[in-house]
Amino acid sequence: MKWIKIRSLKHKIIMVFSVITVILIILQVGFFQHWVSAIILRQSEAYFQETVRQIGKQVDLQHTIIDTNARVIRNNQVIKNYLKDLKQHTINYQIAKYQIARQIVRLPNLDKMENIYIFPVGYAPMNLFYTDAIFQIDPETQRFIHDHENRDSRSDGVIWTVKPTTHQLSMMLLIYDGSELLGLLQIDLNDTFQNQLDDVKLGKQGSVFLLNQGQILFAKDRELINRNESALDRLSGSGTVASYQLNDQGWKLIGIVPSIEIRNQVNQVNKIILLMELFVFACIFLFALVILRMILKPLKQIMRGMESIEQGRLDVIMDKSKHDEFSVIIRHFNDMAERVNRLIKTVYYQQLTYRKAEVINLQSKLNPHFLYNTLDMIYWMTVVKDEEEIGDAIISLSNILRYSISHQNEFVPVAEDIEQLENYLKIQRMRFENKLAYQVQIDPEIVDIKIPKLLIQPLVENAIKYAFQQMLLGGTITIRGYASGDELLFEVVDNGVGMPSEKVEALLATFENKSQPSGLGIRLVQQRIRYLFGEEYGLSIQSEMGQGTTITLKLRRDAGIQQAELWKDEALQA
Template structure:
């Protein structure tokens, strides 16, 4: 503009075509896609990667359609292949940059991306499942271990202990479970000890009741013998009675030698034979190696007493009682055999079970001895009874063969 007069002018700018080509080729629109540039006024092609083909007519671009858009995209099939045309306008210089993408490549890329995403999702799902299984196992394993331990407790197994790791809820629960089981074991042991002590006390009371009654009957017999002038028999009975109570006392011990136990029952039989005026005979047979073994005291006398009172006393013929002691393996077998009236089968089954009727006094002494042996030595020992009516009864006592002099004295 000069002196208020306007003149039209043309500005020529020389661009390096190779620079434009390099910039446009950097745009990746698939293997066949490309970018070309036109001006926005007449649609002249400023740059095209296949410029020569355009000039000789072997390549056609639908620039008329592109001129209708400033920005956007549309589908074009004028060249025979379905293409996606994307347009952007450079306002400062009036150019339109047109991107050409072939739909078959876009679909193929979409499938590849879809396949990749599918495999990625599958991998993520498998990974999440593995992590979930691992975490679930870490959480549920202590719970299952606690459940198995509880099942054992339900079955009566209390000698268990759970190894506790961590301070989470399951760890605290396991520690409380261990404390509970230990407390149950302690209480059960205490109850067993209390019940055994109570039962021993009851048995000792029952045993103590035998002596006054026997002493009363024996002294009555001594009085009758003395009144009849039978001084030798009085001396024999008083001597036997003295030895009987000496062994009964045993300085407070409840474990004595089998030799003393046999001597004790021998004196008892001497007294009873004199009281019953020789109604029965007796014999005591013992293997020498058994005499030094240890036994609970006063286990034979109640059995012999039962044989006399319920087996021989009511017999018309003379009775016979045989007592044997022998070693059988690691056990000692003591037997009291009589030829008395025998025991009925229905009553025989109840003698040691505690189901005998209250009036059946014969079962009290037998159960007393049976329970004392089981309390002292365990469930593997005790009494066995065999009997036939009118033929007699055999009572077998099993105790362990304890030969040491330092055996426990209760």
């Protein structure tokens, strides 16, 4: 496949810039985005890990406060004494409950606690600080107390549970006095603790989970509460997992962010980067167009100037208002064009002077034989006859001499030049004793168009000289003039002896050879036409032996007036 040729410098630069832009975008999509994605993934994982760690510290702090308050209640000796007296039946239940409640309400940092109950051994539950009162101990709690009451060793650990219906988080501690079990302390946390975890944001779809000894204590999806940690495997398998181990209580905080959210963040960042790159490329592209305009505008101006010179308009002057390298080139171009214009004008004036001299020389070269014969004819007519033809001949000759010698108007209307041509033909017809006939057929449309003076007469003289050498039977010359489009045509047709094609070609060849003396009149006519109107105008010859010859003169119709004025101006300057 052949490459498309691009000749415009602007299009070449834009194409190169576009190719480079496409390559950079491909590299960005294939390599840079992958690299950025890896960085974003690492940073996202680090961010989520740090977020879970900070949340874990807050949960750990709240857990410590709650645990401290619970242990303060359990280790309060006054409470123990009342519970011991109650167990030994030495104190009234209500009095003991009242005294224990007084001890509890004095404690600080109870804002995270919803309910505080004590289940004395052998007695009904004590509602000490509560929203929901309990009047009977549930069988499971009763069984729990009974199991530990019969043990020889005491259990000081904290038991965390989540109520299945309300999902309320509760803690239970056994109260001992020495090794004697006195009762069970139960503290229910309020919604503040869970609400804080519910408000945690890990991206848009991430979640945190609170576990104790592998059991889920908190999850936004409440169906996961009280289930084993293995229930999170399905979620963690398709996302980023961050965990934080709380201090020496067996609690662990796990944060899980779906992988699709990480990918969305990566895609969003990549889109932003891509849009920024496209914006930068657009700015660079506009900048390149501005630079191209700054470069190509003066370059196009120089090209237009060169085209003007190529078309012959040498008076072109380009603007050089700016002050840069192009202004220097334009200044030199203007100087060059001005010098070329002066040189061409100088050569033109020299050639014009030379051509004028040739024309004047041609016009001044009236055929001596013609003058001698005419004077001789006048002489014999005067002797033999006393007729008016003598006067006509003298007037015609006078007009011809005056018309030929005058140099004031080098371009004349067609009618004027044809009139002088008829004077010439009248004299020639008298010379050949009326054996010469002529016809003049000029289109009235062209009679006022100006043509170079004495342009047709040399052609007629050439026909009389060569076509009617014997003149035994006489001859006829027809002069036609008409317009064809933008061209002005004159035909000189004779019925003379004619010429073979070889002679016609040889005659045409002499038009280009100035050293040839033959055919001087017709050759100068050809040179005058080429000089005044251009190479596409001039003479053409058609001839056949015994059939006559036709010489066609082709001029430019609309150039006569301009050339005449130019000739006149140059003549005045000369």
